[in-house]
Amino acid sequence: MQVKRNDGLTSAEALARLEQYGPNTLGETKRVSWAAILARQFTGLLVVILIVAAVIAAALGEVIDAVAIGLVVVLNGILGFVQEWQAENALEALRSMLAQKARVLRDGSEELIDTAEIVPGDVVLLSAGDKVPADLDLLTTVDLRVDESALTGESLPVSKSVGDPEPKLFMGTAVVAGHAEAQVVATGRATAFGEIAELTTSVGEKTTHLQVVLAGLARQMAIAALGLAAVVAGAGLYTGHGLHEMFLMALSLAVAIVLEGLPAVVTITLALGAAAMVRKQALARRLQAVETLGAASVICTDKTGTLTEDKMTATRIWTPGGAYRVTGGGYDPAGHIETEDGQRVRAEDDDELSRLLETAMICNRARIERGETGWTMHGTPTEAALVTLAYKGWCPVPEGEPVVAELPFTSERKRMSVLAAWRGAWILQVKGAPERILERATRYRLDGEERDLTAGERARFTAAYEAIAAEGVRVIALAQAIQPGPTPPVDEQDLTFLGFVGLMDPPRAEVKAAIRAARAAGIRVIMITGDGAATAKAVAGMVGLEIDRVLSGRDVEALSDEELDAALEAKVLFARTAPAHKMRLVRALQAKGQIVAMTGDGVNDAPALKQSDIGVAMGVRGTDVARDAADLVLLDDNFATIVRAVREGRRQFENVRKFVRYLLSSNAGEVVALLVNILIGGPLIFLATQILWMNLITDGVTAVALGLEKATPDTMNRPPRRKNESVIGKAGFAMILAFGSYTGAASLWIFYHFLGAGADEAVARTVAFTAMVFFEKISVFAFRSFHHSCTEIGWFSNRLLILALLAMVGAQLAAVYWAPLQQLLRAAPLGWEHWQMIALFALPLLVVPEAVKMIRRRTNG
Template identity: 40%
Template sequence: SPLTIRKIPSPHTAIITAQGERRNPLLKHGLVAATGAASALGRIAALLDERREPTPLQRRLAALGRVLAAVTLALCVLVFALGLVRGLPLGTMAVTAISLAVAAVPESLPAVVTLALALGARRMAARHALVRRLPAVETLGSVSVLATDKTGTLTEGRMVVQHVWTPRVTAELSGVGYEPDGEALVAGRPAEADELEPLTELLTVTALCNDATLRPADDRRPDDRWTALGDPMEAALLAAAAKTRCPGPAELAATRPRIGEAPFDSLRRRMTTLHRTGGDGVLVCMKGAPEAVLDPAVLLDPPDALAAARREAARLAARGYRVLAVASGARNDIPSPVTTAESGLALLGLVALSDPPKPHAAATLASCRAAGITPVLITGDHPATARAVASHIGLLGDDETEGRVVTGADVAAGRVADLTSVRVFARTDPQQKLDIVEAWRARGAVTAMTGDGVNDGPALRRADIGVAMGARGTEVARQAADLVLTDDEPSTVVAAVEEGRRVYDNIRRFLVYGMAGGAAEILVMLIGPLLGLPLPLRAGQILWINLLTHGLTGVAMGAEPAPPGAMHRPPRPPDQHIIGGGAWQRLLLLAAVVTAASLGAGLAAQALDLAWQSVLFLALLSAQLGVALGLRSRLLTKENPFLPLSVLASALLAAAALYVPFLNPILETEPLGWAGAGIALACAPAGFVAARVVRTAFHPGDPAGTGGSSGLR
């Protein structure tokens, strides 16, 4: 229908009129109370920070790059100066120093990181987790706090009305899902006509104050079920109304058309609609949180009736139900705005909806704790409901600190000194979710936030990893998130964390391997002349070694599988250096072993009057390939056949450098006999054994062999 917007004096107000196409035009008026940044969605949008901060991996690699560049430059200048002092040609030493700089810096690191992240994203997609930002793959491995929503994340998200309380009668509703099959039971028997009347009145109001619809099952598909279009809670109210013989949605729309609405939001916590009842009569329908409806400013009921309703609401919430209070009233005018009609109403009763926890929710949280990840529940539900669900899935601790439930009102009033000491938050708004995430980040934690609604958008964007529900989540949540779960299962987050840890372990493993090899090459060039080897390696030989070790083999290391105990160790501290936690000790020890083995082979060849430079070249390359295999966490795994194949290919290319005639003058190598080749190849087992030893030499409890760490608990 064509729309016309007519301006009125208020700067944020307009009248929208719609002209119908019927013969008797129906004029509809809508009041726009706020636009842009002043609207509810605008306030949420203002909390969405568009700036993307570097991930922990990006920060660590940047710091490593600065240190590595300075150290490499200093050592290469030293090698260059020592060569000149020994009387070697300026050109030769310049090329050698540059070649050393290339060898010392693991230039294939970007390829290794990209491959590891891409493979991680591919594996996550196979496990129902879609990555929207590639660097987020690694960040998942650093997560130490998982802040999660309740409805649809830890619970099924398929609500059903099980209990209805009115001042006159209390009933249980039978039936499951959204099927309108069931009946009202009073004291275990079907409700009689006089008992059904207040139930029907209450549920009719919930059907009117409702924006959901139910899609019937397809009779042609035996396994098809009724499904909800819209909010699951409102769909459950429609199903409950059908069970108590309330008029259907089509009949209600015809006899009591909606003429006004004050929608639900996280601040008001209630929804109000106006309906024409014939003539000038207007029916006011309201549903919402008990504390927002059971208010003397809203209801005309006597104080003792409101107190009884509050006690019943608290009792139902403590049993894990999600509780709504329902009220209605009649008027002879159309109030403007609709919120002015939210007074002088009569309480109809309470509706209790169940949303059972998912079968694997408790096991998922237990897996989080085993991995050193702290789970935190942040929900908009009643504190008693949050407590019941949290207790059921094992989230609440036994001590006074971890066993308490804090409300958004407590946070707003400043009654919580440390937000990171609380594990369950209830009745929170978008700003408070943001505050909770910020509090954990200020403590140094790497946070993951799950959510599905528009209100979750700011917290999803601000968290280190935002995780959105793909099946039932809003587009705002998906756009703000880094990871989208296509199955809406929290266990998928744990699987994604495991993939993130695998990626980080592989990157650290490559750095230990690559930098140990580069350091060994520099040490050979520094120490060799002191032992009587004038110029241990030629520039071409250094580059050939670097190509085979950092190139083929190094990139293949990025595809290594996760170690067996990846999810049974705490997350690494966010301020830990990428080669911290024992990695640098491994690096230096491996560099020392490779250097000693290579120089030993070169000196032995020199003593036997063999082509010692070619022996040293092959020995250095063999020792590094042995290290590559020795650093594997699963030695005989079939999950990554590329690593042994790349080692084999590198070995063949190393042989080609010695035995292919046209390569000899380019690389300045000589073919070796059995004695020289045997001396050089003996360095491969030395590198392998050294790598197996250093995997447990530091932090023996670290199954990845890359350095253990302790994170937040």
Template identity: 40%
Template structure:
């Protein structure tokens, strides 16, 4: 047979018999590969490592902070300003250029510090790989570095081992592996060597073991079929490499606003410069440079220099608040995305559920007992259920005290479950954990809740033999002495109910055992199906007495697993988190659609989803079903289906992309390796901090410190508040900048009308570029930052997410921004006119005095505008004193303005003169008009809205 190559067929080995796989890879189960053969294959296939991407140097990460459109425009303005200063030498230092560049540099440093942890998903995957592997070469077992494994190697697996490569099992002695990180399966998976006839998803390939997963029980040997990037873990690493980083809505909108401002700046500058040169008949090199100064001043006026820094600062403050609510943000702009999320695609295991198996029901001959409590703490109420209908629903809410035959049966059944068991229940620092199989741990916890103490059981039942669980038998049996009946040995057996029932001839009823009739067998199997329909994983328990001198007692084997007494059925589940249902309801109230994407069984997923209120139609789509759908059909399916089960990483990616094609903004939660590509593709990836693996954390935008689904909803609320505050300071900053642009534009255009002239200059500006820069950075900066920490709206989680495609700045916002800008410009120019001789309003001041008055007026306009900017329609007087930081910022801005008017060296730097009391009163009176006019506009808006 011609050996297959790694590239040709590493994955379909699960469909072929063991001898064919060994032949295909040209290896021997007993002797393995020779050293020479392994060396040749290592050269051919490469080392068993994940491909590493060359890390991005720190300096390139820092330079990436300057790629924002607004930042680039500011750098251009810096260069022009510095060039003009170099030409004119009108000041000791280029103050404008230094100030602008300082802001740009501050913004870059803040962004770099906040996002310094670069993408390390592939590196985290590599850390999961096994350091060494137990391999058979030249007929001898030896340990080698896992990186030296090659296809065809025979590896040996024991409990606790990390699987070093993908392998087809050739021998399994009750081997079980934990595959939750790869498949999402919450329980360890039993492994066998039988070929699988049909195509199966990763979670159903029971004859395969996968790189990066761990062995929890038993032993096994396998032939390596895939190494390095060809493993399932490698495929995920490849998907991470191929997945581009998504741009958040806020990043897109700020880029759009930046481009829009750039176009406005260029258009206004070109029009103004051309108009001045033509109308004023400007000639000569020096005069043309004066006009270019106007272009720089317009650029300074139009560009909100503080915007990038304020956005970064506000997001950073929001990140700190979210950290207090157990949400750690790794990618700043993702904060805003949370607030606009329309879908939360959540994994089940460890996210909506606790990833802790819990016994919920025990059914014996005399009735059904429910067991309360959560997790592995041996605390919970054990009560008798009064009755259930055929669908499993309670027919009577009343419960009764457990006594009589039912009490006896319950204790016998749980005693069997506790003794036929290899798990250990432990308590560390007040937290209960299970060492061993989670299912066995749940059985021990249930026994403790029912009052069966470990000390008493250990004293009475000493184990003298064991028949381990096997995937073929699906049973586990232990043999014990009985201190109460020393003439007997006790056989305790647990396993698959249907198989165990076939080995039982009698049933425990109270203290007695009765023959197991055919009708009773049917009834037990129907009860088993009923429990399964409730998404409970079921186990049967049975026992028998064995004379101490019986032949079977000398050598424990499968002969003792006959003529058993059936003790009962035990149903268990990985239960939903107690707070998850409320969190789901809150998300739905906020217009967010929760969906479940899991590797677990469809029945389990459907029931858990129904319990949480995620799905009302009980529709579920499996991974194999997804594979059969075209992209168009999947796009339609995701609109209706909210539960997805037995999915692979590729399926998760397809689901997320289909949701996004339908216009959804997707928040994807997860904790395992299998979630990483989808976490990276989603608009915002949310990883679990406690149970989550490094891979998922590095691929995510946000990490939950408490693995609590409710924290996601709290983070959404915080994200909405942050987005609302971003709108507030954008409204504020852009209103001020529009006012400045209009002041500059019409101040120059109407210079003759308002008396703004100077004989020695071709053009006199109403405001100097340094004054505009001071407004944008010093007096506007602090109030804008204070708006970023405005208290959240109490109704934030009762509103739907903002519509897809709606910008951060809406048409209504633009209307308000422009109207405020017009009022600011008109008032500022009137004050300028009244301060100058001639013009519409006669004045007597110098140009420098008039510019100082206009400078102060427009600053006051900004300070009144900050209160308007808190809402487009709500009065500024609602919650006027709710933000103490805002009042502090306004006071700080006022003090800074007083300083720039009266401090001598600042007077020189900003070309200001001292003002009198009547001057301050005039500036205040005129500037307050923006507040009253905005209040009138908002009142009209509210009246129209009510009508």
């Protein structure tokens, strides 16, 4: 299986091998079949009881009741199937978006492909943060270290090189430092990992807090329902009702009380919400992220690429001999370098500038190239900007590969060094954070010669760096060191300082408004960046972050826990931080009761992402390891997307709360009417089939539509909810009690009013039954918002709700006037006097809540 290392496989070879070896997967997550979903709708305990009741009713000769119960069960099953099938399709779309990518050589050029398409013989390009996509043989390495804990259990990274006795990388491990080229020798189940376990990449398998709370509520209601059903059956038998009749009534009452499908409906709502978040450029890898986002009280955000555009451009150069401006933007090398008085300069014209540009070009892993859509870069934005700068200065491009050794940049070292054959000597080319370079520099270049770096010159250089950084420019220092000897060691001491390059990554246009929105929502935004303090503070000012104090990573290390807690109370910014600092900050905020969202993109960000309540990884420039550790992946790496996702999370929680309260208020009205009526010994106000119709048909459809409400205007003007906040709450309980009492009492009054007027019992029951249905449909408007009237949010803003209401009103009219449904529900046709009475009692349900909300809004300003 020989291939040219520099060309890789051809597309035709790759396709043929994909057919031969199959996709590079360890077994796909099995999608639930439509048949299984449909069958699941009829396996719930109460549904099974209803089926048994229908069988018993049929055996007792009550064919109409049996058919009615059967139809209700079937219709409810179909409704549940449609909802769950839609959710399954939404989750399937999310799974496909989680597919990992890998860089390979195909047809002589680098391509980014799905790891499932990798085949034996492919040449894979790896760098820090990548997951190893298959079993590989190493071809070339530079200071490669791999985390093999997923395979071996060993926690420490392992160094890898071509000269090892077994120069292999294994699928499922992660590159933590360096870079390499490697050839695929095994894929999918043929890999070492495939022989041990099946990997899964499913979304949303973990039960959410909201699901747990609602499942507990359902259990409590089930216990109450059984007790209440027993009371109702006993009272009914005592007052002379038949055993069969009270059996069905008690059963129907139990179904009316218990919201047996609520946890599933919540899961469906969150899954569809997760799909909606994708359209907002936020991919929820776990459903609990959607739920928790609404409670976020702190967002700890990186700067580069999140608050800024991540399109670095060198704008300034400073050397001991002078300062320069750089024209042009992005990665197009069409600009030039000029002195402060406007004179263009090339590398050949200035020795100090020439050496600085050489280091920028050689101490670099990035490259830029021109394609059909313009100039693009491969590598990190900072390094690509330095390559672009070298091109603008007409710096000679190295022929071949002059680099023979490399010490890669890490968040701890904050510098990168390469040993290269250049200018007829071994030269160590170094770039990194100015303070790290200056502390190792002992000389500098001026007027073509090296000079000793005195304390006065060191202070002058530091002042120049701070002045550039204060303008919001990221500053990179560059240095060289001639290394004597035929095989010199890589020694990063006694460097010759060359100068600084200032790079600007402009803030994203929408970030300032997003930070204002977060502040209005009671969410605190804390910048935690690896950049210098001056640069970070300048960018913070550009995006609207108020900063009173700047702490470095070293400051964080020096602070006690108590001092850090006090520091977090201020408007603080953290600069020059390492991953360990992020972890400590997250824990400190959580200890203060905060719900923390943390952004990250690198391998070392993974611990902090996992520790946070909501780990947010970058989808564009983030590493596979960071994305695997995160709950949310930003598909555009944009801070504003986090705020939009928070808004969506709040909307979803509020909608779940709305339809839970609405359903409970509807059930409460039915329970009040049934209990009072039975206790006073009257004829049955509702039949079993009528209760089933109300709860499993008319209320269910309406509740689903209510769950699709848009966010209210004040969604992002309220403080974050508590993570364990009750779904019902005191205000919700008061609403349930008020609406339940009114609708139950009104239905009873209507029932006995028409009975007293000489109406047939079937007619009086139909009026009360229809009145309860209309009361419940009218009540839904009060539950659309707890703070805003429908006049404010728009009566028709939720079109699906209006359609659902119209459909359910039509269904009830059919129940009253269409003979087949009349027989099933034992309903009777109604006259104008009945409808007038229903309208009279329904009107307060529409007018009073609207008036109360409007008065409260005006009173509270």
